[in-house]
Amino acid sequence: MMANLFSIFEPSSSIFNLSTNWLSTFLGLMFIPYLYWASPSRWSLFWSKIIQTLHKEFKALLTPYHSGVSILFIALFSLIVFNNSLGLLPYVFTSSSHMVMTLSLSLPLWITLMIFGWVNHTKHMFAHLVPQGTPFVLMPFMVLIETISNIIRPGTLAVRLAANMIAGHLLLTLLGSTGPSLPLSILSILIFSQILLLILESAVAIIQSYVFAVLSTLYTSEIN
Template sequence: MMTNLFSIFEPTSSIFNFSTNWLSTLLGLMFLPYLYWASPSRWSLLWSKIIQTLHKEFKALLLPSHVGVTILFIAIFSLIVFNNFLGLLPYVFTSSSHMVMTLSLSLPLWFTLMIFGWTQHMKHMFAHLVPQGTPFALMPFMVLIETISNVIRPGTLAIRLAANMIAGHLLLTLLGSTGPSLSLSILFFLIFAQILLLVLESAVAVIQSYVFAVLSTLYTGEIN
């Protein structure tokens, strides 16, 4: 039963053994050229305002020497939020609900930060393992705890995004599958509930993209 339930999220369409569902990840790029050749619209002005706001927030979390890195986190936010919203459309594969994509974003980012931090700022990286004011007897335990916390960061980033996206889609699918067996009066309540869940999923799509980008910025800010 569980295998059949979760199989709806697996890529099934293929051409020459290539899963075409993953092509939905690139659909978000179709929105970008419009910003360069068309005259400014309300959508482009809104998106520019969002980018400027994100830049200011990420800039406050980073060191002055790392301000230019904000463009990377804005790009990550844009990629995730585009894919999250595209996943709300019928018959569009939600790539951000799979660990393959989320780990592909978090793991290289974390690995790059670790290489840069331990090669350029080794003393500061060791200092982060022992919080200030820790008693001497607890230092070995704090080093172990901080090390484990640091190692699982890419996994927590990936699982948080994938779990939140797949949970809402799964709930929408479960409620929608009961529609044909309901009476007409109850069906109206089901449609209303589906609309509310769709609005909630739209909010989750933005929030989870923002959380992923902000946490990545905070992890970068620790490399000083």
């Protein structure tokens, strides 16, 4: 049962033993041409408003030295929100529900920040391992705790995004698989609950993209 249930996340379509399901990651590129129309469409105006709002918020979170990097986190948000939203459509492979995808986003970003911080701000990075006001006796333990919490950051970012995508898809699949065995009177309740759950998953797709981008921004702001 569990093997069949989790098989919805397994890439199945392939050409010459190369999985084609991962091409769904690039479906979001179809929305980009709308931004270059001579006459702005409603979609381009709506997305431009979102980008401007995110730029102002990320710029406020970042230090003035890193304020120009906000475009990176806007692009990261756009990639994740497109993948999460398109994954809710039927027969579209959700690449953001796999640790391979989420770790590929969080791990290089974290490694880059660590290299930049330790090379250019070594004293600050060492000082960050011991919070201000820590008693001398607890300093070794605080260094250990801060080091571990720093190391697991890319993992927590990746697991948070993948787990939320997996949980919603599994719940939708479980409820949908019970439909054929239900009487007609209960089937209408199931359909209504599925619609509510799909709306909730749409909100989760946006929220998790925003959380991923904001946490990445906060990690960047610590490197100053």
